[in-house]
Amino acid sequence: MGILSSLYTGVSGMTAQGEALGVIGDNIANANTIGFKASRAEFQDIISKNLKGILGGNQIGRGVKIGAVNPILTQGNVDATEKVTDLAISGDGYFKVKGSDGESYTRDGSFHFDREGYLVTNDNQKVQGFGADEKGNIVNKMTDIKFPRALIPAKATKELKLDLNLDSRMEATKKFDIKDPYSTSHYSTGVEMYDSQGNKHLVSFFFNKTADREWEFKGLVDGKEMTGGEEGMMSQACAGKLKFTVDGKLESQELSESNFNFKGGALQGQQVKINFGDAIAEGGKGLDGTKQYGKNSDLISWNQDGAAAGTITGLSFNDDGILTAVYSNGQAADLAQIALAKFENPEAMFKVGNNRLKESRDSGAASMGGPGAAGRGKLFAKSLERSTVDLATEFVNMIQNQRGFQANAKTITTTDELLNEVIQLKR
Template sequence: MGILSSLYTGVSGMAAQGEALGVISDNIANANTTGFKASRAEFQDIISKNLKGILGGNQVGRGVKIGAVNPILTQGNVDATEKVTDLAVSGDGYFKVRGSDGDSFTRDGSFHFDREGYLVTNDNQRVQGFQADEKGNILNKMADIKFPRALIPAKGTAEIKMDLNLDSRMEPTKKFDVKDPYSTSHYSTGVEMYDSQGNKHLLSLFFNKTADRQWEYKGLVDGKEVTGGEEGSLAEVCAGKLEFTVDGKLDSQEMTEANFNFKGGALQNQQVKLNFGDAIKAGGKGLDGTKQYGKNSDLIGWNQDGAAAGTITSLSFNDEGNLTAVYSNGQATDLAQIALAKFENPEALFKVGNNRLKESRDSGGPSMGAPGSSGRGKLFAKSLERSTVDLATEFVNMIQNQRGFQANAKTITTTDELLNEVIQLKR
């Protein structure tokens, strides 16, 4: 009977509008949830029967149902914060986290380090990223992001690079004397180096011009710091020769003596290379490094690759997702890089609560990569992505669904009046 079917049609409308109000309520409730994406209820009609079979038209509807509740994956506002471990994704991509229930994904970048040093979410899921090797190079190796709390080992100096100018106007008249090095050398300077135990030593270098375009150098340290040395005197640990071209470029360099034997249990006969530049005879062009020009001798720049033992003093992320540690010995190195997951159909990801989603059959598998690569979003450090819920829009949708619910309720009361008239026919 048509009157009875209208009752069920009205009930379906009330049920669907009620479910839609539930979606709106969930959106409003999560208006301040970090990384939350607003959802939308999408309706589908229900067909009861076709009056003329497959001829088309003349179809009787039986109401409405919720066909899908899909997230609207628009970009939320990215707000700056002052917390080092806050991260936000601008564009496609999800953070990958791992816990007792396996792998899941999130847009909520409000992370922190737990007491074991792991980078975790607020529900203690460990954030995944690409690991770095001992030199700070990022590898394609996925694991939990963690910073080491232990003392990092010392590293003995293996190479000292120097960029000097040695005055070509000097006359080769001085003969070097280790007992009076400053008066018997044409130029002197000092650089720092480390032994295998991480102890710092001042290496004083003294240069003497021996002929046109030819120089000799001696490297001295405090005698009390080397094996067999005497306190209050300087001990020679290295010596070498430099040759230049007629236009002042470095032609060749040679270390003729090396005796880096420091006390305190350090490695004896430590191998240290003094690199004065790209010498021409070694295949270089003589453009970088030490020169011989007609101006005062000077140390322009230098660096060395050794370091003392140290502990982490600070951690920070950059916009490439690299976690960088700064140590008490002045060194800085990359520990890991945040990995982002990209899905072919992110709307089909399965919500599991706590701002996390899981892979589903329809979403496809995650494609992992670095931020900004292959269509993945850009990462912002010290930032969070806010919810995409627009309260004004949600209140308008609430009014529409409320009126839809009331209208469907009205069809039921109208049908009830009609049924009452049918009952009255007997009288």
């Protein structure tokens, strides 16, 4: 009987509208969930009878069902925060995390470091990224992101670079005496360096003009710091010569002696390159580095590549997702880079709760890479992506589904009245 079938049609409508209200309720409940994407219930009609078979037309519908519940993958607002480990994705992509239930993916970038130094989510999933080698270069190797808690090793100085001006007006009248270096030199200055154990030493350089365009230099260290040195006396650690062109540019530099032998168990015979800049005779143009001009001698700049042992004093992410550590010895090093996963069909990913999703057959395999590469989104440090739920839109959808539920309920009550009339026929 057609009247009975209308009962089931009404029930299917009430069921579908009720499930749609459940989707709306879930959206509203997650209005403040970080990285949440609002979903939408999509209906499909049900066909139960074709009056003319394959000829088409004259088909009787038998209600409605939920055909799909798909996420609406729009971009959420990116809000700045003050937390160093907060990260937000703007565009396509997901953070990859790993835990006891395997690999999963999330847009929730509210991370923190646990007591073991791992970067983790709020449910203790370890964030995945590309690691760095010993030189701080990011390599294409997926790993847990972790910062080392141990001391970083000391680094012995291998090169001292000095940029000076040596006064061309000086007369070649002084003869250097190591017992009285300051009075017997035309110019002196001091720079720092480190031995193999990370101990800092002051190297005093003394310069003497020996000809119109020629200078010699001596590098002295306090004798008590040197093997075979006398306390209270200076010990010679290096020596060499500098030659200049007629226009004051560095023509050549020569290191004739290097004798860095520090006490305390440090490496003996430490090799240190003394670099005064871009010499013409060495294939340079003489544009950078030490000059001989007619002005007072002065140290313009200097640097060296050694460092003491150090511990981490600060961590920060940049907008490329690179985690950089700052150490107590003034050094900085890249530790890792956040990896982003891209899917061909992200709408088909499988939700597993806790703001995480898993790869499914229909989503395709994850394509891993750095932020901003191959269509992946950009990364914002000290930021979080907010939920895409629009409460006004959800309330309008709620009204529509509520009315649809009420209308389907009216279909059932009307059918009940008709069945009551059928029962009355017997009287």
